[in-house]
Amino acid sequence: MIPPDSERRPRVAIIGGGFAGLSAAKALAGKPFDVTVIDRHNYHLFQPLLYQVATAGLSPADIASPIRAILRYQDNVRVVLADVSGIDTRSKEILAEGRRIPYDTLIVATGAQHAYFGHEQWAAFAPGLKTIDDATYLRRRILLAFERAEAETDPVERQRLLNFVVIGGGPTGVEMAGAIAELANRALKADFRSIDSRDARIVLVEAADRLLTPFDPSLSQAAKESLERLGVEVRLGASVTDCNSDGVWIGKDFIPSRTIMWAAGVMASPAGAWLKAQTDRAGRVKVNADLTVPGHPDIFVIGDTADVAGPDGRPLPGVAPVAKQEGIYVARLLISRQKGREIDPFRYRDLGSLATIGRSSAVVQFGKLKLHGFFAWVLWCVAHIYFLIGFRNRLIVALNWAWNYVTFQRGSRLITGVTGARIDDVKKSDGPPLLSKAG
Amino acid sequence: MIPPDSERRPRVAIIGGGFAGLSAAKALAGKPFDVTVIDRHNYHLFQPLLYQVATAGLSPADIASPIRAILRYQDNVRVVLADVSGIDTRSKEILAEGRRIPYDTLIVATGAQHAYFGHEQWAAFAPGLKTIDDATYLRRRILLAFERAEAETDPVERQRLLNFVVIGGGPTGVEMAGAIAELANRALKADFRSIDSRDARIVLVEAADRLLTPFDPSLSQAAKESLERLGVEVRLGASVTDCNSDGVWIGKDFIPSRTIMWAAGVMASPAGAWLKAQTDRAGRVKVNADLTVPGHPDIFVIGDTADVAGPDGRPLPGVAPVAKQEGIYVARLLISRQKGREIDPFRYRDLGSLATIGRSSAVVQFGKLKLHGFFAWVLWCVAHIYFLIGFRNRLIVALNWAWNYVTFQRGSRLITGVTGARIDDVKKSDGPPLLSKAG
Numbered sequence: 001m002i003p004p005d006s007e008r009r010p011r012v013a014i015i016g017g018g019f020a021g022l023s024a025a026k027a028l029a030g031k032p033f034d035v036t037v038i039d040r041h042n043y044h045l046f047q048p049l050l051y052q053v054a055t056a057g058l059s060p061a062d063i064a065s066p067i068r069a070i071l072r073y074q075d076n077v078r079v080v081l082a083d084v085s086g087i088d089t090r091s092k093e094i095l096a097e098g099r100r101i102p103y104d105t106l107i108v109a110t111g112a113q114h115a116y117f118g119h120e121q122w123a124a125f126a127p128g129l130k131t132i133d134d135a136t137y138l139r140r141r142i143l144l145a146f147e148r149a150e151a152e153t154d155p156v157e158r159q160r161l162l163n164f165v166v167i168g169g170g171p172t173g174v175e176m177a178g179a180i181a182e183l184a185n186r187a188l189k190a191d192f193r194s195i196d197s198r199d200a201r202i203v204l205v206e207a208a209d210r211l212l213t214p215f216d217p218s219l220s221q222a223a224k225e226s227l228e229r230l231g232v233e234v235r236l237g238a239s240v241t242d243c244n245s246d247g248v249w250i251g252k253d254f255i256p257s258r259t260i261m262w263a264a265g266v267m268a269s270p271a272g273a274w275l276k277a278q279t280d281r282a283g284r285v286k287v288n289a290d291l292t293v294p295g296h297p298d299i300f301v302i303g304d305t306a307d308v309a310g311p312d313g314r315p316l317p318g319v320a321p322v323a324k325q326e327g328i329y330v331a332r333l334l335i336s337r338q339k340g341r342e343i344d345p346f347r348y349r350d351l352g353s354l355a356t357i358g359r360s361s362a363v364v365q366f367g368k369l370k371l372h373g374f375f376a377w378v379l380w381c382v383a384h385i386y387f388l389i390g391f392r393n394r395l396i397v398a399l400n401w402a403w404n405y406v407t408f409q410r411g412s413r414l415i416t417g418v419t420g421a422r423i424d425d426v427k428k429s430d431g432p433p434l435l436s437k438a439g
Numbered sequence: 440m441i442p443p444d445s446e447r448r449p450r451v452a453i454i455g456g457g458f459a460g461l462s463a464a465k466a467l468a469g470k471p472f473d474v475t476v477i478d479r480h481n482y483h484l485f486q487p488l489l490y491q492v493a494t495a496g497l498s499p500a501d502i503a504s505p506i507r508a509i510l511r512y513q514d515n516v517r518v519v520l521a522d523v524s525g526i527d528t529r530s531k532e533i534l535a536e537g538r539r540i541p542y543d544t545l546i547v548a549t550g551a552q553h554a555y556f557g558h559e560q561w562a563a564f565a566p567g568l569k570t571i572d573d574a575t576y577l578r579r580r581i582l583l584a585f586e587r588a589e590a591e592t593d594p595v596e597r598q599r600l601l602n603f604v605v606i607g608g609g610p611t612g613v614e615m616a617g618a619i620a621e622l623a624n625r626a627l628k629a630d631f632r633s634i635d636s637r638d639a640r641i642v643l644v645e646a647a648d649r650l651l652t653p654f655d656p657s658l659s660q661a662a663k664e665s666l667e668r669l670g671v672e673v674r675l676g677a678s679v680t681d682c683n684s685d686g687v688w689i690g691k692d693f694i695p696s697r698t699i700m701w702a703a704g705v706m707a708s709p710a711g712a713w714l715k716a717q718t719d720r721a722g723r724v725k726v727n728a729d730l731t732v733p734g735h736p737d738i739f740v741i742g743d744t745a746d747v748a749g750p751d752g753r754p755l756p757g758v759a760p761v762a763k764q765e766g767i768y769v770a771r772l773l774i775s776r777q778k779g780r781e782i783d784p785f786r787y788r789d790l791g792s793l794a795t796i797g798r799s800s801a802v803v804q805f806g807k808l809k810l811h812g813f814f815a816w817v818l819w820c821v822a823h824i825y826f827l828i829g830f831r832n833r834l835i836v837a838l839n840w841a842w843n844y845v846t847f848q849r850g851s852r853l854i855t856g857v858t859g860a861r862i863d864d865v866k867k868s869d870g871p872p873l874l875s876k877a878g
Binding site: 068143188 | 481482499505508511517518519520521522535536571630631832834838842846850854858859861
């Protein structure tokens with residue numbers, strides 16, 4: 001790190017306004033640094049609730065806040081809306097949309113995106129869920145599947161439209177499967193005349209022998225039983241071997257479906273390539289104990305883009321608490337270094353893990369404490385409201401949940417970006433084409 | 440109208456789930472008709488508040504409700520999501536996405552869309568506001584203009600990005616101009632570092648000699664003064680002669696701008712062409728006193744698609760109360776006819792007109808009663824909450840407004856469908872391309 005000269009304050013550039021980048025920026029409030037936060041979106045997204053946008057429970061704006069607004073009163077921060085395309089570590093500049101943004105210290109917090117690990121052709125048939133546009137696209141596909149089933153006269157095709165396959169039994173997959181089941185069983189059940197939305201078949205496919213592998217096996221079992229009570233078919237030890245517009249192959253077993261969702265894996269952002277740094281299998285940059293990149297004491301990588309070993313030696317999971325603690329750690333380290341002091345290596349303080357299955361059902365693990373059922377679900381709700389940014393979003397989300405709880409309805413059931421039920425020629429703005437009916 | 444045979448109940452098909460179509464469907468609840476409501480969107484949209492979505496105050500789902508959900512418990516209604524492409528009046532069938540939907544009685548309530556009246560090439564530069572996708576597209580353009588101004592180093596281009604031109608001084612134009620002014624002056628003012636959002640110049644262009652021509656001239660004057668207090672430049676008697684990616688021409692006067700909005704005229708849906716019926720200059724179908732199409736006693740046209748004379752002989756305006764009363768009238772007429780009774784011709788009961796300029800400012804006219812200022816604004820708020828459909832939407836909109844009133848913030852400031860600030864190659868899904876920076 002370059003010591004500040006007498007003329008100006010050191011420039012800290014942060015790429016990414018997610019949990020990691022934002023917590024670093026906030027922890028530098030009022031400190032003698034010129035901070036620049038660069039993101040390709042104008043908002044910070046509360047990703048843990050993104051599945052509720054995809055399943056029509058919440059609006060995008062309920063779980064997103066403008067980064068500028070969050071950092072509005074922090075005078076030493078400048079926010080830049082731009083797509084970063086690379087980093088020039090020699091000249092110490094970030095390349096973004098034809099501009100070069102100089103830095104003294106760089107914090108890379110560019111997150112992860114869903115990945116198909118050698119099966120990129122599946123992206124067109126099994127879209128993933130990482131951005132708001134992903135969520136409104138999935139919402140459109142799920143709602144249109146019911147609409148098209150209502151209009152369909154062929155019973156085989158009608159059932160294929162009512163089959164939903166979620167690939168991946170981590171928190172996102174479990175939450176999506178539970179939410180689609182509740183949509184079909186409760187929110188939509190009085191709405192159609194030719195179909196019974198409860199005929200929907202929801203299949204959750206997981207390659208491991210249990211769901212929610214980061215949790216204790218007893219909670220995995222509780223989650224599986226909860227999902228089964230909602231009518232979800234849980235297929236464990238089941239590896240997807242192929243995927244097309246007609247359905248999903250698991251070995252020789254074929255599940256016909258027009259609506260497939262990918263929640264089976266993520267890949268870190270291309271920051272490793274930008275930095276020419278060593279990465280793990282998931283593209284995460286291997287960092288030192290102080291979260292700097294080996295050979296680059298002025299560059300930190302944090303959040304889902306970093307491969308940081310936990311106490312058990314395994315990489316820490318890509319979850320919000322890890323990202324936040326890493327962001328705060330880097331800010332503290334920079335402040336200390338400026339005063340000529342060093343601080344201890346980063347250590348993650350485990351705040352526990354939570355995942356919800358649906359109405360009144362969640363699993364919670366905090367050290368030795370393991371909970372499932374209604375009380376776990378209340379804890380899940382409280383924690384998610386608490387960690388949302390902004391009073392307005394907290395209030396609106398709490399109200400939506402209360403309304404959803406009382407009425408069983410979903411408040412955001414809009415099919416946008418398309419008219420009618422013909423989706424053959426509709427494309428996602430920056431994603432795979434929608435399925436054609438002919439397959 | 441065909442009398443019901445002993446076998447089945449008469450089939451009433453309603454094209455359009457807006458105010459007109461929906462009120463007709465609801466007024467037929469529990470009556471011996473088989474009703475089909477066909478819309479190309481899965482939601483009913485509360486259009487009077489669409490400008491608040493375009494200016495980041497509300498989320499789309501706050502002002503839209505699924506048509507299926509609204510009519511869920513009305514057993515004699517079936518909802519069809521489909522794009523109608525024509526009507527076969529001989530076989531009495533609606534053509535929609537390859538399907539033929541039969542009817543005994545047809546109610547056409549397909550609304551209107553913005554129109555450029557011979558200047559269709561302006562659509563690419565001056566988008567209008569009629570759908571949710573229009574609104575999120577305008578929101579993206581308005582917010583990106585500020586983002587690009589923040590990044591711009593050329594002062595001439597920077598100011599061009601901060602110039603907003605609204606064409607048309609009716610309610611939509613007045614509301615848009617006021618809302619953009621409040622966004623620039625209040626919500627965004629602490630958010631940027633290189634620009635002062637208050638340097639935004641908002642120009643409202645109207646060809647007539649006053650704003651809000653359907654209102655009393657004293658209220659037009661009050662609205663103009665309110666807008667001017669917000670910093671909006673009101674240009675009366677000003678006809679747009681050309682429009683391109685660099686700005687707007689008013690005769691020899693040029694207003695440079697990268698963000699132009701069209702609120703200067705609407706054209707009825709193509710129902711007139713489907714029916715080969717006589718239409719007025721705005722494409723509205725001329726109907727009989729009972730709202731049937733001349734020569735087609737089994738076809739009614741209502742709402743913005745109908746040209747219905749008011750008490751003063753001029754056509755009734757395209758507003759929600761007219762549409763609703765027409766829908767209810769047609770339902771009553773059908774119920775009476777079935778009992779062998781005729782009813783009086785349609786007569787509009789004027790419920791007054793309202794338009795808002797911005798925070799604490801609106802104009803209200805009800806017969807001889809004319810109001811402007813704070814109390815008019817409270818009336819405007821109460822009326823709009825009251826007429827929203829659904830308890831959840833009422834509560835969420837009221838809370839958003841309360842939050843907006845107290846904090847001056849906007850809750851829905853998301854730029855979606857695009858990443859970064861390069862918008863050169865971004866297209867609206869079914870609309871004009873975004874401006875390229877080079878113009």
